[in-house]
Amino acid sequence: MAEFTRFDNRLGILGWLGKGKWGLERYLYILHRLTGLAILFYFMMHIFVTSLRAYGIYLWTEGNFFHQPIFRIGEFLVFAAFAFHAFNGLRLVFVELGFAVGKPIEPIFPYETCISKQRPLLVVMMLLSAVLFAMGGYELIMALGR
Amino acid sequence: MAETKTIKFHIRRYDPKKDKEPYFKTYDVPFQPGMVVLDALHYIRENYDPSLAWRYSCRMGVCGSCGMLINGSPTLACNTQVATLGGTEITIAPLPNFDIVKDLVPELSKMFEKHVAVSPFIVRDEKELDDEKGEYYQTEHQLEQYLQLTYCIRCGCCMAACPTLATDPDYLGPMPLSQAHRYNVDTRDGGRKTRNEKTGSSHGAFKCHFAGECSRVCPKGADPAKAIQHMKRQLVFDFLHLIKNQKPCEKQHGPGNEPKKDVPPAPPYTV
Ligand code: SF4
Ligand code: SF4
Ligand code: FES
Numbered sequence: 194m195a196e197f198t199r200f201d202n203r204l205g206i207l208g209w210l211g212k213g214k215w216g217l218e219r220y221l222y223i224l225h226r227l228t229g230l231a232i233l234f235y236f237m238m239h240i241f242v243t244s245l246r247a248y249g250i251y252l253w254t255e256g257n258f259f260h261q262p263i264f265r266i267g268e269f270l271v272f273a274a275f276a277f278h279a280f281n282g283l284r285l286v287f288v289e290l291g292f293a294v295g296k297p298i299e300p301i302f303p304y305e306t307c308i309s310k311q312r313p314l315l316v317v318m319m320l321l322s323a324v325l326f327a328m329g330g331y332e333l334i335m336a337l338g339r
Numbered sequence: 340m341a342e343t344k345t346i347k348f349h350i351r352r353y354d355p356k357k358d359k360e361p362y363f364k365t366y367d368v369p370f371q372p373g374m375v376v377l378d379a380l381h382y383i384r385e386n387y388d389p390s391l392a393w394r395y396s397c398r399m400g401v402c403g404s405c406g407m408l409i410n411g412s413p414t415l416a417c418n419t420q421v422a423t424l425g426g427t428e429i430t431i432a433p434l435p436n437f438d439i440v441k442d443l444v445p446e447l448s449k450m451f452e453k454h455v456a457v458s459p460f461i462v463r464d465e466k467e468l469d470d471e472k473g474e475y476y477q478t479e480h481q482l483e484q485y486l487q488l489t490y491c492i493r494c495g496c497c498m499a500a501c502p503t504l505a506t507d508p509d510y511l512g513p514m515p516l517s518q519a520h521r522y523n524v525d526t527r528d529g530g531r532k533t534r535n536e537k538t539g540s541s542h543g544a545f546k547c548h549f550a551g552e553c554s555r556v557c558p559k560g561a562d563p564a565k566a567i568q569h570m571k572r573q574l575v576f577d578f579l580h581l582i583k584n585q586k587p588c589e590k591q592h593g594p595g596n597e598p599k600k601d602v603p604p605a606p607p608y609t610v
Contacts, residue, residue: 198355199438199446208435208505218551219502288549291572294565297484304560308551
């Protein structure tokens with residue numbers, strides 16, 4: 194049989210990004226994965242750092258390593274990641290259980306898809322996370338000013 | 340007379356016999372009102388390079404063979420007006436997430452293998468076939484549950500747009516999953532439980548994280564993302580035994596269509 198050569202055209206991780214031609218939900222999809230990984234990383238570091246107290250090392254108290262302003266900012270970023278991940282996650286729970294995506298309809302041009310059906314939910318969830326960002330940001334500014 | 344506008348087509352070329360990597364080649368095509376991208380490809384083949392390869396058949400958005408990446412979006416070449424793309428430069432590449440056979444021809448067989456794997460047909464007791472006078476009745480509402488998905492032409496645009504498929508080649512993907520759902524929700528079908536084994540597996544519906552790209556690019560408005568989310572709900576409910584085992588609907592006999600009596604049994608198989 195003849196040999197066929199095929200060129201592998203799978204996009205890989207860069208395919209998540211597309212070429213800037215994609216929709217909002219795809220970027221939330223990427224951000225959701227990234228914030229998930231970031232929170233997991235933080236969580237593991239957190240367990241490691243706090244477990245050091247077993248050896249009498251308290252890195253997070255006054256005057257110690259983690260008491261520098263840069264870690265305050267880091268803390269805010271973890272909080273922001275958490276707020277986004279939590280609210281976007283709630284949207285995904287609704288959507289992925291088939292709520293908020295609309296009922297089956299006959300497609301009539303111009304087509305309406307489930308993306309526009311779940312948009313209001315997306316906006317509400319993002320507004321809620323923005324409120325949490327603002328609260329965390331206020332805390333951060335106060336803490337840095339002290 | 341007004342001068343004809345010229346459009347530059349940047350086309351991704353690849354010949355497995357000659358090239359190691361695909362590359363872009365540019366062709367000038369005079370613009371004609373009403374011209375679709377497919378017409379431009381024909382112009383290039385007739386006037387510049389007869390070796391340019393792509394797939395097409397119906398020229399009217401029905402056969403699903405001319406899916407390609409036009410200005411970065413997967414869509415049908417026959418269904419895309421050059422005028423609506425705007426600008427004087429258009430980039431055309433083969434659908435991503437599929438291997439390239441040559442130039443703009445993607446290798447679709449993996450998609451169709453996944454499609455076949457979810458039993459995309461009505462599964463039920465074949466004994467009923469003998470009852471030729473009977474008919475399956477469906478209400479308008481029952482029809483609406485799957486009607487949208489019957490518009491799918493298997494063009495693969497959704498598969499090319501899906502970010503999950505970009506990193507997981509074994510993910511079933513929007514077309515096969517939504518087609519499995521098309522039969523799952525058909526009242527005549529009794530194959531949902533068997534399909535669940537595929538669609539509920541680790542490369543099945545739960546790998547979809549609702550990036551929604553498939554629905555955004557689908558040229559037929561089949562909205563595969565919606566079907567996949569509905570399918571997930573069914574999978575969860577099935578797992579929790581919340582859906583009573585619905586049997587597929589039975590054949591009905593309308594007036595004048597009474598079942599035949601005394602039909603002799605079919606002769607035994609000879610081979
Ligand atoms: S769901 Fe739409 S994009 Fe996907 S194969 Fe069917 S018609 Fe093409
Ligand atoms: S909604 Fe699901 S199947 Fe559709 S593009 Fe997104 S991840 Fe892929
Ligand atoms: S040629 Fe048939 S869909 Fe485009």
